[in-house]
Amino acid sequence: MIDTLTIQTKRTSASRLPEVDFDHLEFGKTFSDHMLVVDYQDGEWQEPQIVPYGDMTVSPANSALHYGQAIFEGMKAYKNEQGEVYMFRPYDNLHRLNASAERMCMPAIPEEIFMQGLAQLLRLDAEWIPSFTGSSLYIRPFMFATDGLLGVRPSDSYRFMIITCPVGLYYNKPLRVRFEEKYVRSAEGGAGFAKNAGNYGAAMYPTKLAQQEGYNQLIWTDASEHRYVEESGTMNAVFVIDGRIVTPALSSSILDGITRRSVLQLARDWDIPVEERKVSALEILAAQANGTLQEAFGVGTAATIAPIAVIGYQGEDYTLPIPPADAFSYRVSAALAEIRSGNAADPHNWMVRL
């Protein structure tokens, strides 16, 4: 990727890299040396800057803190055996960020600022990108309102930033989940399709209740009837029923996951039938009872595939079969890992070279 944008860069005087234990990385805890910061003022994006990672000051009346005008993205970059760095589907993240921005009355971030800012940040912190199997650099672009004004209206000023964290192999312990029939993550017509901060804050309490009952996560159901599957925790939900890949169709209450898109594309490439439609909790339980429910898993950038072992419904636990070695979830997870490491062809051009 060629630099077309000059980004003022202030390098750290003391890299924290020597202190990092790459064998024991806790997700989202260790941040690379630098971050990208771009402010939006007077109707325009200002000069982007790369500065040492660190705290910043905001007005106590910052409207993101009071009214939640804040959005984010989650994506990854990978270093292959030759030391080349590739980002996975970064334009998809840019487009989704801008869709979230529109829903929250925030300004769109121009492609040049996003892609050039990201590329120059990754180049500066290239040594932070791990290359061992299963590792990657988790990238967190985000934008928030910065007006210091308590009036309830869209902010006039915003800040867009990118911070990054090296992450190791994610151990996907099969999850215990349960259908949620009281609380909702988002409703039709709400902002569930957007990656806006408030969606996550509001999901924490029902998730905590489920965890107190011994589950890891919830399977969210629709807000009006609590009948249809929406998502699994903060991931999209996918089921394998009788050889078919079944997943809830996208709507305004479901986040359009890039891992979901990629998993469905690979299934179609392999001529496996894919059904994007309403999926009811009762259909899943009936399939479990008659032995046609082969697999259930969440899909998202952090874990890629998170297998589900047990599904709770109205106080009963339903156990899924242990997937065989050639199960779809294993195959698709391995195929994505091969594409990301550069060991397999990338027919859909998902990998973007730095």
Ligand SMILES: *Cc1c(COP(=O)(O)O)cnc(C)c1O
């Ligand atoms: C980010 C997210 C996902 C997964 O999206 P990916 O692009 O695959 O990481 C799914 N559901 C919710 C609610 C999310 O926030």
